[in-house]
């Protein structure tokens with residue numbers, strides 16, 4: 093009789109290998125590439141393509157620079173749209189240290 097014995101192979105799970113959506117590979121040239129968590133494009137894992145983020149293990153942000161600037165622009169547009177919706181198109185920020 094054959095008995096099936098559970099073999100405890102070290103399970104290689106790509107999900108557990110990647111740290112919080114951070115996916116990285118070594119390309120043919122031996123360079124580390126990093127996948128942007130937003131546009132899913134592969135870029136060199138380099139501060140030239142990713143903003144620095146000391147809180148991340150690699151020291152780089154999970155979004156590429158292009159996505160970061162786009163996200164900033166979108167959030168700015170959202171802010172502007174909200175102000176218009178609130179009926180404050182001539183909204184002016186309060187002067188710091190001004191009177192009243």
Ligand SMILES: [Zn+2]
Pocket residue numbers: 128129130131132133155156157158159160
């Ligand atoms: Zn991106």
